[in-house]
Amino acid sequence: MHRLSRLILLSLLLTALAGCAMPPASAPTAAPPANLTVFAAASLTESFGELGQMFEAQHPGVTVVFNFAGSQQLAQQLAQDAPADVFASANNRQMQAAVDAGRIAADSPQTFVRNRLVVVTPADNPAGLASYADLATPGLKLVLAAPEVPVGQYSLESLELAGQDPSYGPDFVANVTGNVVSYEENVRAVLSKVSLGEADAGIVYATDAASAGDSVRTLPIPDALNVIATYPLAPVANSAQAELADAFVALVLSPEGQAVLARYGFDGAP
Amino acid sequence: MSPSPPRPRPAGRGRPDGWWLLSLPLLAFLLTPILALLGRVEGAHVLANLHSPIAQKAIAVSLRTTLFSTALVIVAGIPVAQVLARSDSRLRRLVDALVDLPTVLPPAVAGIALLVTFGRRGLLGGVLELGGVAIPFTQAAVVLAQVFVSAPFFIKSAAIGFGEVSPDLKQAAGLDGASSWQVFRFVTAPLARSALATGAALSWARALGEFGATIIFAGNFPGRTQTMPLAIYIGFELDFNLALTLSAILIGLSLITLLLVKWLLRPKGRGDAAA
Numbered sequence: 001m002h003r004l005s006r007l008i009l010l011s012l013l014l015t016a017l018a019g020c021a022m023p024p025a026s027a028p029t030a031a032p033p034a035n036l037t038v039f040a041a042a043s044l045t046e047s048f049g050e051l052g053q054m055f056e057a058q059h060p061g062v063t064v065v066f067n068f069a070g071s072q073q074l075a076q077q078l079a080q081d082a083p084a085d086v087f088a089s090a091n092n093r094q095m096q097a098a099v100d101a102g103r104i105a106a107d108s109p110q111t112f113v114r115n116r117l118v119v120v121t122p123a124d125n126p127a128g129l130a131s132y133a134d135l136a137t138p139g140l141k142l143v144l145a146a147p148e149v150p151v152g153q154y155s156l157e158s159l160e161l162a163g164q165d166p167s168y169g170p171d172f173v174a175n176v177t178g179n180v181v182s183y184e185e186n187v188r189a190v191l192s193k194v195s196l197g198e199a200d201a202g203i204v205y206a207t208d209a210a211s212a213g214d215s216v217r218t219l220p221i222p223d224a225l226n227v228i229a230t231y232p233l234a235p236v237a238n239s240a241q242a243e244l245a246d247a248f249v250a251l252v253l254s255p256e257g258q259a260v261l262a263r264y265g266f267d268g269a270p
Numbered sequence: 271m272s273p274s275p276p277r278p279r280p281a282g283r284g285r286p287d288g289w290w291l292l293s294l295p296l297l298a299f300l301l302t303p304i305l306a307l308l309g310r311v312e313g314a315h316v317l318a319n320l321h322s323p324i325a326q327k328a329i330a331v332s333l334r335t336t337l338f339s340t341a342l343v344i345v346a347g348i349p350v351a352q353v354l355a356r357s358d359s360r361l362r363r364l365v366d367a368l369v370d371l372p373t374v375l376p377p378a379v380a381g382i383a384l385l386v387t388f389g390r391r392g393l394l395g396g397v398l399e400l401g402g403v404a405i406p407f408t409q410a411a412v413v414l415a416q417v418f419v420s421a422p423f424f425i426k427s428a429a430i431g432f433g434e435v436s437p438d439l440k441q442a443a444g445l446d447g448a449s450s451w452q453v454f455r456f457v458t459a460p461l462a463r464s465a466l467a468t469g470a471a472l473s474w475a476r477a478l479g480e481f482g483a484t485i486i487f488a489g490n491f492p493g494r495t496q497t498m499p500l501a502i503y504i505g506f507e508l509d510f511n512l513a514l515t516l517s518a519i520l521i522g523l524s525l526i527t528l529l530l531v532k533w534l535l536r537p538k539g540r541g542d543a544a545a
Contacts, residue, residue, distance in 0.1 A: 181407035182489025197391040198406045
């Protein structure tokens with residue numbers, strides 16, 4: 001009798017311990033608690049945050065840990081053997097750097113979203129812009145990102161493309177750059193100058209425009225003249241959580257993952 | 271800060287003691303980054319960069335705007351300094367605190383404040399627009415940003431200088447028939463001249479280094495609103511050598527200014543003290 005009560009006590013204790021260790025909702029077959037470390041470009045902060053919660057809900061016991069930073073910084077950290085399971089870069093160059101460093105298998109990166117350039121105006125569009133061509137309107141106050149910033153470089157490339165298009169005319173680039181009142185140090189500064197109404201127009205990523213909500217109006221830049229940034233994604237080659245890493249990549253590429261990204265202004269993969 | 275009467279010097283003047291030893295860590299911390307920066311600057315790069323249009327434009331914009339802003343600060347700051355130097359009323363203390371405010375505010379706050387005041391959608395934007403004046407993205411915006419952050423340096427120094435002019439002297443001049451302006455012009459201002467010059471130099475150096483308010487309120491356009499600090503910040507990623515060159519020039523100018531100020535503030539010799 002004494003022995004039996006001990007046994008019961010012991011089994012109760014074990015059950016209690018097991019209960020502590022395992023999340024209450026977990027089924028008996030659930031994987032043990034695990035961390036999935038995702039390195040992602042800073043522009044993915046909001047959308048991947050939401051995808052992370054979705055992933056955790058689908059994989060009880062798994063915690064998604066994000067490291068959001070500039071893609072270049074992330075690639076550098078990967079090259080220095082920082083522990084990571086998934087890498088999402090804002091451009092192919094930094095993904096290639098991670099491949100060159102041996103952290104990503106050469107054939108694994110896949111484009112998961114694209115980010116296009118758009119023209120933004122203040123909500124009331126004081127200059128009455130109706131199309132990309134109107135950026136050449138004399139007297140317009142245009143704000144671009146500085147050419148030293150990637151989006152500023154893309155903006156100039158897009159203007160050059162339009163300049164080669166006969167319908168925009170040979171003076172298009174000169175007329176538009178003549179309207180520039182400021183080359184801002186980052187894309188968010190362009191967005192604030194426009195949403196505050198200090199500038200009549202600016203060129204930003206579609207995702208930035210989406211984040212500004214109703215405070216700006218968005219005008220599309222025609223596809224042929226757009227410089228579209230592609231974002232590649234891949235599991236890290238020597239990940240200790242290879243299966244979970246693959247599952248996360250699959251979620252991002254799935255229709256529901258793509259729907260989340262679209263809500264933040266991204267275009268789907270081609 | 272005030273040009274005080276000659277202080278009695280302790281006997282062991284100039285000989286390093288324990289305090290010198292203890293001050294070494296912080297002095298080294300302040301000096302080493304400056305030396306490291308200057309050590310990275312190569313003479314050949316400096317010459318090449320000085321010929322680059324970006325650097326030349328930035329230097330020209332900086333010199334032109336700081337000249338204007340310092341002149342504005344002096345003209346508009348002298349009356350404020352006179353107010354501060356005279357009474358000690360509650361109102362005076364309020365003005366005193368107000369004048370100190372820009373020195374403790376982050377410059378970015380100053381930039382946003384200026385934008386919501388003088389911007390197109392700002393408090394005075396409508397009035398300005400009626401007059402056909404648009405300030406953001408112009409050199410006027412750069413000057414306003416510099417005045418906002420640098421005025422306190424001149425006002426505080428000038429107020430101390432004015433406060434040290436003996437009231438008896440001013441009263442005597444008044445009794446001799448001098449007008450209030452003449453008293454200022456021929457008595458107060460000459461006697462406070464080293465404080466005025468010090469204030470102007472400090473204010474100019476602060477305006478020269480102004481960055482945060484400028485980039486927010488005036489934007490960044492080479493040759494128009496891109497001052498040296500902005501060119502350093504924007505150029506940092508693209509052309510580190512250009513940023514280094516401009517940094518070295520700024521350090522040089524600031525150091526010369528500060529040494530000049532120390533020289534102006536040096537304890538006065540006997541002959542000078544009577545003036």
